[in-house]
Amino acid sequence: MYSEEEYLMLSGIQHFAFCRRQWAMIHIEQQWAENYRTTAGELMHKKAHDEGSFEKRGDLLIVRGLRISSRELGLSGQCDVVEFHRDDEGVKLFGYEGKWTPVPVEYKHGAPKEDNADELQLCAQAICLEEMFQIRISDGYLFYGENRRRSHVEFTEDLREAVKKAAGEMHDLFQKGYTPNVKPTKKCRACSLEDLCLPKLQKTVKVRTYIEQGIKERE
Numbered sequence: 001m002y003s004e005e006e007y008l009m010l011s012g013i014q015h016f017a018f019c020r021r022q023w024a025m026i027h028i029e030q031q032w033a034e035n036y037r038t039t040a041g042e043l044m045h046k047k048a049h050d051e052g053s054f055e056k057r058g059d060l061l062i063v064r065g066l067r068i069s070s071r072e073l074g075l076s077g078q079c080d081v082v083e084f085h086r087d088d089e090g091v092k093l094f095g096y097e098g099k100w101t102p103v104p105v106e107y108k109h110g111a112p113k114e115d116n117a118d119e120l121q122l123c124a125q126a127i128c129l130e131e132m133f134q135i136r137i138s139d140g141y142l143f144y145g146e147n148r149r150r151s152h153v154e155f156t157e158d159l160r161e162a163v164k165k166a167a168g169e170m171h172d173l174f175q176k177g178y179t180p181n182v183k184p185t186k187k188c189r190a191c192s193l194e195d196l197c198l199p200k201l202q203k204t205v206k207v208r209t210y211i212e213q214g215i216k217e218r219e
Contacts, residue, residue: 002074008170010068010077013124013163016170017117018187023170024179025193059086061093061100068128073167079125081105091133102129104140111146116159118142120166123159 069076090099
C-alpha cells in the first residue's frame with residue numbers, strides 16, 4: 001500500500017505504456033511539449049472534465065471529473081466520465097435512491113490504438129473506483145473522437161495484472177529518478193517530446209566502430 005504522498009498521476013500509465021522514456025521525461029524530469037495531438041486531446045478532456053457535474057437520466061447517473069485514487073496502485077487522478085447504472089447489485093449513493101454500479105468512460109481524441117495503452121488507463125480507473133466504492137467493476141468504455149464511437153473494454157485478470165505491473169515499475173523508476181533509454185521506433189514521430197528526447201542519439205555505437213568511421217571520413 002502507498003501513502004498519498006507517494007501517489008503518481010494515473011494518466012501517466014498511458015504515457016508509460018506508450019514509451020517508458022516519454023513517461024520519465026514528463027513525470028520525473030518535468031518536461032513537456034505540445035503538438036496537434038496533445039492540444040486536441042486537451043480540448044476534448046476539458047469538455048469532459050466539467051468537475052462536479054451530475055446529470056441524471058432515468059436509471060443512469062452521469063458524473064464528470066470524478067477524482068479517484070488507489071492505495072494499492074499508488075495512483076490518483078480524474079475520470080472523464082463515470083456512469084452509474086441503477087443496479088440491485090450496486091452500491092448506495094448519498095442523495096440517490098436505490099443502488100448503482102459505476103462504469104468508467106474515458107474520452108480519446110484520436111482513433112483506437114494498436115497497443116493497449118488506453119485500456120490500461122481505463123482499467124486503472126476501474127481499480128481505483130473498486131477500491132473507493134468496494135465493488136467489482138467488470139467493464140468500461142473508451143470513446144474515440146475520430147470515429148465518434150465507444151469501444152467496449154472488459155477488465156480481464158490479464159489486463160488487471162498488466163496495470164499492477166506497470167504501476168509498480170512506474171514507482172520503481174520514480175523512486176530512482178531514472179529516465180531509461182529506449183529503442184527508437186516509428187512511434188517517435190507521433191511524440192510531442194521528440195525534439196527534447198532526440199531518440200536517434202540513443203543508438204549505441206561501439207568505440208571501435210566510431211574510430212573506424214572517423215578514419216574513413218578523413219581518408
